[in-house]
Amino acid sequence: xxxxxxxxxxxxPSPTGALHIGGVRTALYNYLFAxxxxxxxxxxxxxxxxxxxxxxxxxxxxEALKWCGIVTxxxxxxxxxxxxxxxxxxxxxxxxxAQQLVESxxxxxxxxxxxxxxxxRKEYEAKGQTFAYNYAVRNTLETSxxxxxxxxxxxxARGDVWVIRFKMPENENVEMDDLIRGHIxxxxxxxxxKVLYKSADQLPTYHLANIVDDHLMxxxxxxxxxxxxxxxxxxxxxxRAFGWTDTQPQFAHLPLLLKPQGQGKLSKRDxxxxxxxxxxxxxxAPDGSTAMGYREEGYFPxxxxxxxxxxxxxxxxxxxxxxxxxxxxxxxxxxVSKSGARxxxxxxxxxxxQYMKMADDGELAEKLLPMLAEKGINTTRERAAKAVxxxxxxxxxxxxxxxxxxxxxxxxxxxDEKSVQKFWKPENVENLKKLAAKFAEFDRITAAETEPAVxxxxxxxxxxxxxxxxxxxxxxxxxxxxxxxxxxxxxxxxDETLRRIDAALKALA
RNA sequence: GGUCGAUUCGUCUAACGGUUAGGACGAGAGAUUCUCAAUCUCUAAAUAGGAGUUCGAUUCUCCUAUCGACUACCA
Numbered sequence: 001x002x003x004x005x006x007x008x009x010x011x012x013p014s015p016t017g018a019l020h021i022g023g024v025r026t027a028l029y030n031y032l033f034a035x036x037x038x039x040x041x042x043x044x045x046x047x048x049x050x051x052x053x054x055x056x057x058x059x060x061x062x063e064a065l066k067w068c069g070i071v072t073x074x075x076x077x078x079x080x081x082x083x084x085x086x087x088x089x090x091x092x093x094x095x096x097x098a099q100q101l102v103e104s105x106x107x108x109x110x111x112x113x114x115x116x117x118x119x120x121r122k123e124y125e126a127k128g129q130t131f132a133y134n135y136a137v138r139n140t141l142e143t144s145x146x147x148x149x150x151x152x153x154x155x156x157a158r159g160d161v162w163v164i165r166f167k168m169p170e171n172e173n174v175e176m177d178d179l180i181r182g183h184i185x186x187x188x189x190x191x192x193x194k195v196l197y198k199s200a201d202q203l204p205t206y207h208l209a210n211i212v213d214d215h216l217m218x219x220x221x222x223x224x225x226x227x228x229x230x231x232x233x234x235x236x237x238x239x240r241a242f243g244w245t246d247t248q249p250q251f252a253h254l255p256l257l258l259k260p261q262g263q264g265k266l267s268k269r270d271x272x273x274x275x276x277x278x279x280x281x282x283x284x285a286p287d288g289s290t291a292m293g294y295r296e297e298g299y300f301p302x303x304x305x306x307x308x309x310x311x312x313x314x315x316x317x318x319x320x321x322x323x324x325x326x327x328x329x330x331x332x333x334x335x336v337s338k339s340g341a342r343x344x345x346x347x348x349x350x351x352x353x354q355y356m357k358m359a360d361d362g363e364l365a366e367k368l369l370p371m372l373a374e375k376g377i378n379t380t381r382e383r384a385a386k387a388v389x390x391x392x393x394x395x396x397x398x399x400x401x402x403x404x405x406x407x408x409x410x411x412x413x414x415x416d417e418k419s420v421q422k423f424w425k426p427e428n429v430e431n432l433k434k435l436a437a438k439f440a441e442f443d444r445i446t447a448a449e450t451e452p453a454v455x456x457x458x459x460x461x462x463x464x465x466x467x468x469x470x471x472x473x474x475x476x477x478x479x480x481x482x483x484x485x486x487x488x489x490x491x492x493x494x495d496e497t498l499r500r501i502d503a504a505l506k507a508l509a
Numbered sequence: 510g511g512u513c514g515a516u517u518c519g520u521c522u523a524a525c526g527g528u529u530a531g532g533a534c535g536a537g538a539g540a541u542u543c544u545c546a547a548u549c550u551c552u553a554a555a556u557a558g559g560a561g562u563u564c565g566a567u568u569c570u571c572c573u574a575u576c577g578a579c580u581a582c583c584a
Contacts, residue, residue: 129510192580205581228584344521349534472543
């Protein structure tokens with residue numbers, strides 16, 4: 001645990017489905033930490049559960065990280081000095097380590113069947129007790145602890161089912177340190193003899209594979225979800241049993257992400273229930289069910305990351321908008337909060353609106369163009385960018401751009417009844433006709449020159465600014481809303497302005 | 510049930526034992542404007558409860574309550 005050790009962190013998801021936003025946040029914090037310390041960020045796939053493996057999940061994870069702008073230095077995709085990075089491809093290394101633990105007396109073979117253990121659990125339950133596979137019972141069961149070496153070998157050779165279990169010490173206070181939670185002590189007697197190596201699929205369990213790989217990959221810091229806190233003593237003891245305590249990584253357990261309403265941690269179903277995504281990308285499960293994603297809902301990855309970064313971490317300043325580089329510079333593991341954070345869809349939208357305001361007009365135009373084309377409107381990138389600049393501050397998502405700009409390209413086909421009732425009065429209509437005549441005097445309509453001139457003209461003729469402008473607005477847009485009416489008239493041009501006034505006068509006569 | 514962890518406005522959070530407990534989202538009100546947004550200003554809104562330690566606890570300790578995680582040959 002020397003201070004000079006190179007920082008190497010890993011994100012180690014299990015490919016059992018889409019990557020939940022809680023997982024994305026874990027990956028993000030690891031990434032920020034690595035970058036801040038000039039270290040390495042590694043993506044390792046922990047696919048040691050052959051039962052729950054979901055095809056496509058790994059590809060999803062990789063794509064999600066890419067969309068978020070989280071760049072991996074080593075991993076299943078690009079390889080690296082410690083390849084392979086998929087645990088199923090590292091199968092061969094784990095058994096050796098498990099056996100090493102047996103030889104050193106820290107683990108043992110157990111020959112219980114799933115059925116016999118099941119029966120034991122039921123038996124205890126009937127007595128109102130909870131069965132724990134630990135120091136109290138291990139000597140009464142079929143294990144290498146009481147069987148002779150020859151008999152153990154014979155049983156294995158015979159094909160009996162076996163697992164390797166960790167021999168949890170009895171009544172020892174395990175002292176641990178967590179970068180976020182501080183010092184923690186747990187008595188080992190409350191822990192059980194966890195399975196390290198499974199017979200079912202000849203693969204290690206998470207605990208073994210995780211410790212072995214973190215050691216082999218020279219991981220310096222383990223930053224993971226709080227759900228791992230209960231297994232931290234086991235992991236400490238494993239490092240000790242292997243004799244790796246001098247290079248044991250430091251641990252940081254992140255608080256959980258909670259549901260926006262009600263109780264419990266955020267789950268996949270919450271998205272469906274409350275109408276917001278819990279996954280970064282759209283996901284189609286093997287059973288055909290689907291779940292929406294932030295990307296598809298129109299979130300900017302920067303906004304998504306910004307929102308996620310602040311959910312459980314705070315720099316202590318009042319800054320809220322952070323670029324990835326700013327996050328890297330400001331991040332600190334000590335400032336991660338200890339309690340679970342409730343996810344807020346409203347705040348997520350607010351972040352997106354902030355990024356919308358900052359977005360480049362040209363880039364937004366690229367998103368708008370196809371939407372317009374779908375409506376049969378073809379225009380240039382420049383025109384679209386100009387339209388976007390007029391309205392982007394009132395949009396939250398790129399999809400809002402279409403309804404906000406559509407009327408700038410096509411004349412209204414109908415007029416909002418409420419607005420008409422309010423403003424389309426005989427006097428206003430008469431004034432509108434005069435205004436049209438006034439417009440005709442200009443070579444072209446501009447916000448810079450026409451607007452002040454018309455204002456003065458309205459004053460001189462003792463007309464009502466509010467009444468006339470809204471009447472004009474109805475004629476041009478069909479509704480009484482939107483950005484400055486002179487900006488719009490300038491955008492559509494003098495001819496089109498006069499044409500729309502004329503059309504409205506006829507339609508609403 | 511057991512073990513561990515957590516607890517500041519409705520939500521996300523700030524406050525190296527000393528502040529009128531700050532900011533943001535959301536809510537309400539107002540300003541501005543040709544309208545709708547945006548923007549700006551203002552308002553309401555919190556230290557879970559109880560004991561201690563201390564001159565002084567949001568902050569430290571203990572108890573209670575509540576919430577959460579874990580308690581698989583899942584990760």
